[in-house]
Amino acid sequence: STLRNIVQKMPKAELHIHIEGSLEPELIFALAERNLVALNYASVDELRRAYAFTDLQSFLDIYYAGASVLLTEQDFFDMTWAYLQRAKADHVLHTEIFFDPQTHTTRGVAFSTVIDGIHRALREARARWGMSGALIMCFLRHLSEEDAFATLEQALPYRDKFIGVGLDSSERGNPPEKFARVFARCKELGLHLVAHAGEEGPPAYIETALDVLQVERIDHGVRCLEDAALTRRLARDKIPLTVCPLSNLKLRVIDKLSDHNLLQLLDAGLVATINSDDPAYFGGYMNDNFVQTFEALPLQRKHAQQLARNSFFASFLDASTKQKYL
Ligand code: ADE
Ligand code: ZN
Numbered sequence: 191s192t193l194r195n196i197v198q199k200m201p202k203a204e205l206h207i208h209i210e211g212s213l214e215p216e217l218i219f220a221l222a223e224r225n226l227v228a229l230n231y232a233s234v235d236e237l238r239r240a241y242a243f244t245d246l247q248s249f250l251d252i253y254y255a256g257a258s259v260l261l262t263e264q265d266f267f268d269m270t271w272a273y274l275q276r277a278k279a280d281h282v283l284h285t286e287i288f289f290d291p292q293t294h295t296t297r298g299v300a301f302s303t304v305i306d307g308i309h310r311a312l313r314e315a316r317a318r319w320g321m322s323g324a325l326i327m328c329f330l331r332h333l334s335e336e337d338a339f340a341t342l343e344q345a346l347p348y349r350d351k352f353i354g355v356g357l358d359s360s361e362r363g364n365p366p367e368k369f370a371r372v373f374a375r376c377k378e379l380g381l382h383l384v385a386h387a388g389e390e391g392p393p394a395y396i397e398t399a400l401d402v403l404q405v406e407r408i409d410h411g412v413r414c415l416e417d418a419a420l421t422r423r424l425a426r427d428k429i430p431l432t433v434c435p436l437s438n439l440k441l442r443v444i445d446k447l448s449d450h451n452l453l454q455l456l457d458a459g460l461v462a463t464i465n466s467d468d469p470a471y472f473g474g475y476m477n478d479n480f481v482q483t484f485e486a487l488p489l490q491r492k493h494a495q496q497l498a499r500n501s502f503f504a505s506f507l508d509a510s511t512k513q514k515y516l
Contacts, residue, residue: 203501206432211468212273266307331364354382388413430504434467447486
């Protein structure tokens with residue numbers, strides 16, 4: 191069977207998906223109508239035409255605006271359910287989903303509304319299909335550490351509904367060390383720790399995410415190759431990178447997909463994975479990312495197997511479940 195077929199059908203885990211980034215323009219319009227929220231775009235097509243990003247910030251501005259239609263628990267369920275159906279179709283057996291509570295609580299939406307709606311969809315997918323999923327709460331790094339602490343406080347009554355914390359939003363000028371104390375507290379609480387680093391930001395941010403925040407995985411991390419010592423360290427310590435090729439293309443981290451460094455990352459012995467990041471905005475879910483990356487780069491069957499294996503190895507599944515996939 192063709193390599194394309196193999197990458198599509200192989201069982202995989204997704205480890206880097208912002209649930210708000212799975213909100214399709216059609217659902218944005220449906221929820222705007224249901225909730226009587228005014229949009230600055232006249233149609234689905236007009237909204238989609240605005241998805242011409244020049245960098246991370248130009249995307250984030252539109253992404254936060256899109257999330258403004260999410261008001262009720264059912265809205266968060268519907269968004270998550272739509273994503274889980276797409277993930278299932280791409281043979282994703284396990285998914286670790288980011289959510290950005292501050293995007294919603296700053297608009298007056300209760301923390302419980304957000305997490306209950308998302309979590310109900312995860313329970314439904316497990317009950318119906320045996321698909322596993324877990325939540326990682328992200329702190330918005332353009333906001334203060336004090337804000338992050340307040341969010342953690344709001345989250346604690348729901349401690350059983352999420353497994354870890356992450357750090358996302360505008361990377362440049364918001365280094366990991368800004369969140370040193372809140373991550374230390376999260377570690378004490380037994381939460382898993384991850385952070386976006388080395389997407390647009392320098393390799394030094396990857397280092398401080400590891401040394402200061404003590405994260406277990408790096409989200410993106412593609413700029414690590416600019417620092418040979420850091421690259422060796424990531425390989426030696428098997429620190430996974432959750433790479434998102436179509437995101438890197440659409441946010442102009444790279445000019446064309448054939449310029450992507452995924453093969454160099456694998457050749458350097460890094461635990462790199464392929465993920466979708468914000469699939470509704472970047473033109474593709476998991477298999478779109480796999481197929482287009484395999485078309486653009488000289489990746490072979492062994493790389494497909496390695497990427498699938500890496501996705502489970504890098505997951506926060508318990509050791510015995512993980513073992514079954516490896
Ligand atoms: N939030 C959603 N997608 C993101 C990305 N790629 N980088 C930083 N923050 C994000
Ligand atoms: Zn991301």
